[in-house]
Amino acid sequence: MSAKKQARLVAITHATGSHLRGWRHPKAPARPATDVKAFIEVVRELERGLFDALFLSETTGVMPGPDAAYQHESMVNESLDPTLLLSAIAAATKHIGLITTASTSLTQPYSLARLLASLDHLSGGRAGWNVVTSRFETEAGNFGVDSQLLRSPVRYDIAAEFVDVVKSLWDSFDDDAFVHDREKGFDPARLRPLDHRGAHFHVSGSLGIARPPQGHPVILQAGMSEAGRELTAREADLALTSGGGWHAREAREDVRRRAAANGRDPDALVVLAVLPSVLVANTRVEAEAQLREFTALLSPADRQRHGILAGTAADIADIIEDWLDGGAADGFAVGFPYLQGPVAAFTRLAIPELQRRGRFRTAYTGTTLRENLGLPRPRRSAHHAIE
Numbered sequence: 001m002s003a004k005k006q007a008r009l010v011a012i013t014h015a016t017g018s019h020l021r022g023w024r025h026p027k028a029p030a031r032p033a034t035d036v037k038a039f040i041e042v043v044r045e046l047e048r049g050l051f052d053a054l055f056l057s058e059t060t061g062v063m064p065g066p067d068a069a070y071q072h073e074s075m076v077n078e079s080l081d082p083t084l085l086l087s088a089i090a091a092a093t094k095h096i097g098l099i100t101t102a103s104t105s106l107t108q109p110y111s112l113a114r115l116l117a118s119l120d121h122l123s124g125g126r127a128g129w130n131v132v133t134s135r136f137e138t139e140a141g142n143f144g145v146d147s148q149l150l151r152s153p154v155r156y157d158i159a160a161e162f163v164d165v166v167k168s169l170w171d172s173f174d175d176d177a178f179v180h181d182r183e184k185g186f187d188p189a190r191l192r193p194l195d196h197r198g199a200h201f202h203v204s205g206s207l208g209i210a211r212p213p214q215g216h217p218v219i220l221q222a223g224m225s226e227a228g229r230e231l232t233a234r235e236a237d238l239a240l241t242s243g244g245g246w247h248a249r250e251a252r253e254d255v256r257r258r259a260a261a262n263g264r265d266p267d268a269l270v271v272l273a274v275l276p277s278v279l280v281a282n283t284r285v286e287a288e289a290q291l292r293e294f295t296a297l298l299s300p301a302d303r304q305r306h307g308i309l310a311g312t313a314a315d316i317a318d319i320i321e322d323w324l325d326g327g328a329a330d331g332f333a334v335g336f337p338y339l340q341g342p343v344a345a346f347t348r349l350a351i352p353e354l355q356r357r358g359r360f361r362t363a364y365t366g367t368t369l370r371e372n373l374g375l376p377r378p379r380r381s382a383h384h385a386i387e
Contacts (some may be wrong), residue, residue, distance in 0.1 A: 004358045005324045008331025008373055010099070011046050011240070011343070012055045014079060015039045018335030019277050019308070024297045028338040033079050035265050040092045042339045049347030050361055052372050053097030053128060054089070055220065055333060056082035060106060073119055083115055090123035097369030099128030099220055099238075104162040105155055106134050106143045109203055113169035117212045125213030127370030130220045131235070132160050156227035158200045162271050163219065163235045168194050170216050171380045172206035177272055214370045215378040224251055232269070233258030237375050241269045241335055248328035249274050270373055273329035276307040277337040280345040287311050292335055308337055313353035316346075321359060 015033050016023040043054055058079070086098040098119065102112050112129075120127035133155040139145075177190035193206040221228065221236035232239045232255050241251040256266035279294070281287035291310040309316070324331045327337040336342040354360035366372045 005330075006361060007320055007324060007354065008272065008328075008335045009049075009051045009096075009360070010053045010055050010272060010331065011051050012274065012333040012335050013339065014057065015062070015085075015339075016079075017277075017338040017342075019337040020338065021297050022277075022294075022336075022338035025294065025338040027341055029340075036080075036085065038340070039085070039091055042095060042343050045343050045347055049351045050364060051096055051347075052098050052331070053126075053218075053369055054086075055099040055128070055130060056086065056101060057130065058082045058101035058132075059140060060103060060134065083119060086127075087119060087122055090119070090126065090277055095126075095364045095372070097128055097218065097372065098123055099130055099218065101130040101132055103132050103134040103139075104159040105132075106139060106145060107118050109201055110167040110169060110205075111208070113207055114209060115167040116166070116217045116240055117170055117207060117209050117386060118169045119215045120212035120233050121209070125212070125370070127212070128218035128220055128238070128369055130169055130222065131159060131163060131231070133223070143203050153227060156223075156231055160231055160234065161198045161200050163231075165194070165196050165198070165201050165237075167216055167378075168196065169203070169207045170212055172208075173211050173386070174310050174380060175211050175215075178210045190238040211380065214368050215380070218369050218373065218375065222321065229255050229258060233264070236269060237370075237373070239269060240274055241271060241329070244276045249326060250321065252328060252330075265376075269377055270330045272331045272333045272374065273323055275309055275319075275332045276335045277309065278309040278315055278316065278334055278346060278350075279308060279337065279342055279351045281310070282312065282349065284312055284315070287315075287316060313349040316350045317353045320354065321357065 005165045012018060015035070017025075017028065022028060029038045035379055043267040044256070046054060071167050083100040084101070086100050090098055100119070102116075113164035148172040162240050172192065172194065174190035177187055179187065191206055194203055196203040219235055220238040220240065221232040223231065224241060225227070229251075239252075241248045255271060256269060259266045259269045274309070279287055279290045281290055291308060294308065309319070320332060323332075334346065351360060355362055364372055370377055
């Protein structure tokens, strides 16, 4: 009998939780966005639960909306830079992956390549990058960028070239270029400076830092538009899909086909279905009571889009098994409406149930995020071949 397929699990959240109104819960910290110590304790709980990674989403500016909405949207009105926050978390954890969000529309390849390579070194090979193309006019205004560009289809062409340049910068040096020999020093033959002249970027030079421990930090892409799927198939290690059943299965099969068409092994692309906000309890009665408690914090409009999944550990495990066995996902990006209670409930109730069913690891098996996800390490080459 073949072994059961095991789930990969990534926590997708802000310091306030994955729901815009989660910060209003009485058990959430009073200042969640800047309470770094409290957030680190949450991440340590995720690590005790053997989660593959923490994924911090990000919008570089306050999202547009009426003033009444701003009053209740704490996560977009106050948030720390995700990469700096993950650097602090890296020092306080040992195994969990750390995925930040950065825009290809609002940054430059060199500065981002250096930042992510630094995070990979600081964390011992646990860094990841959620590739986004910004779309809000407020974001464009913050960076002095033409807002029409953010809405143009060309933004995906920019993103594809941006990622190629970043990968090439990560490959500036051979893995063993920095021998740290006091007599011989650095071997210049192992440096291959970039001379990129593309449609959107001109970049010459080398990164000035040793190749990242993972070769390339793990790349995540969440866009499921036609252009987004093409970018995922070409560049991503992790992909996010929303919804379950047929839609998620179709999306997973499609991006895997596209990856193969790009000359990639489709098994080197891990597809995660999103479970937006999860509440786990010992009984269904308790889960329904928690759901009612949280729903009371929401406006009538919020109650129609809240996307909260509440149930027992067995209920959650049933869903995960169905999606794994139905070909809808290789794993899950799990959100929590607020953090302290729901995270601990998931790690202490749902994780043991998944382990009992043979659906989740009982220990970390690697030292890097790539190893724990079962992903190959990219070999240094112009075509980003795989070892």
